[in-house]
Amino acid sequence: MGGMTAPLPSRTFQPVLERIAEELERRPGRGRPADYIPALAAVDPGRFGMAVAEPDGTVYGVGEWRQPFSTQSVTKVFTLALDLAREGDELWEHVGREPSGNPFNSLVQLEYEHGIPRNPFINAGALVVTDRLHTRTGDAAGTLLDFLCAESGNPQLSFSKEVADSEAAHGDRNAALGHFMASYGNIGNPVPVLLDQYFRQCSIEASCADLALATGFLARHGIRADGTRLLTRSQAKQVNAVMLTCGTYDAAGDFAHRVGLPGKSGVGGGIIAVVPGRCTLCVWSPGLDERGNSVAGVAALDRFTTLTGLSVF
Numbered sequence: 001m002g003g004m005t006a007p008l009p010s011r012t013f014q015p016v017l018e019r020i021a022e023e024l025e026r027r028p029g030r031g032r033p034a035d036y037i038p039a040l041a042a043v044d045p046g047r048f049g050m051a052v053a054e055p056d057g058t059v060y061g062v063g064e065w066r067q068p069f070s071t072q073s074v075t076k077v078f079t080l081a082l083d084l085a086r087e088g089d090e091l092w093e094h095v096g097r098e099p100s101g102n103p104f105n106s107l108v109q110l111e112y113e114h115g116i117p118r119n120p121f122i123n124a125g126a127l128v129v130t131d132r133l134h135t136r137t138g139d140a141a142g143t144l145l146d147f148l149c150a151e152s153g154n155p156q157l158s159f160s161k162e163v164a165d166s167e168a169a170h171g172d173r174n175a176a177l178g179h180f181m182a183s184y185g186n187i188g189n190p191v192p193v194l195l196d197q198y199f200r201q202c203s204i205e206a207s208c209a210d211l212a213l214a215t216g217f218l219a220r221h222g223i224r225a226d227g228t229r230l231l232t233r234s235q236a237k238q239v240n241a242v243m244l245t246c247g248t249y250d251a252a253g254d255f256a257h258r259v260g261l262p263g264k265s266g267v268g269g270g271i272i273a274v275v276p277g278r279c280t281l282c283v284w285s286p287g288l289d290e291r292g293n294s295v296a297g298v299a300a301l302d303r304f305t306t307l308t309g310l311s312v313f
């Protein structure tokens with residue numbers, strides 16, 4: 001039944017999710033969990049969950065959709081939104097919005113681009129965003145956690161000390177990025193303070209249901225779950241656009257080609273995606289491809305947009 005053109009009514013989301021899970025069950029080969037953060041390496045790559053949330057907060061799920069996992073770089077969407085809401089366009093003087101074409105933790109572009117990272121989703125750019133949010137709030141990671149709890153309606157979300165400590169113990173490259181950008185004046189807080197915030201940010205554990213709901217403001221063009229406005233319509237468009245072009249490491253072109261939605265992945269195996277005005281998705285499966293994206297996660301989103309006809313294109 002591939003290739004439908006008209007969007008299906010939302011009551012069909014549950015059968016579509018079940019069909020996707022069933023199809024993936026039969027697919028061999030699911031990649032490998034991230035091993036550069038030891039606390040993530042032990043997770044079974046075959047685990048899978050997926051959730052879809054509608055703008056009114058109705059949520060559908062399949063598999064382990066209520067299982068908390070390590071959100072990692074998925075959080076970069078939310079810190080971007082939270083900072084953009086506070087400082088507006090000035091942020092874009094400190095971080096770009098072009099795909100990098102390099103791995104997420106690369107140092108090479110930073111020198112010839114004078115310490116201004118290509119986009120907010122490579123690690124260098126995410127460090128700049130967290131630094132600026134920390135300057136404005138005094139607690140970037142806490143502000144992020146409060147926001148995720150509020151939007152998901154789940155007050156139980158929390159940091160994982162084990163994962164944050166594990167990252168800190170293996171954080172030389174992120175420390176190098178922070179110090180290097182500080183040398184260009186693009187980091188305002190002491191680098192150790194920033195790294196502590198960033199590692200705690202990445203360590204937040206949440207489920208597919210939590211993240212699909214928390215991403216809802218991007219489907220609602222900037223409106224939070226309680227009806228108040230976080231972003232202008234134009235800023236919500238900006239965040240969705242940077243997700244589409246830069247959200248899946250250096251495979252964003254391939255992701256756009258296959259899935260056709262703004263998306264953001266993390267090395268914990270989670271991916272969030274947005275159908276503006278219609279729904280938000282989160283899929284989790286910890287086996288990653290060589291670019292760092294969840295193998296089953298991308299496949300599931302690919303099937304979702306093919307089966308439902310829901311895409312931005």
Ligand code: GLU
Pocket residue numbers: 071072073074104105123167174202265266267268
């Ligand atoms: N905490 C990870 C790091 O900075 C995030 C990586 C990711 O999910 O892309 O290396």
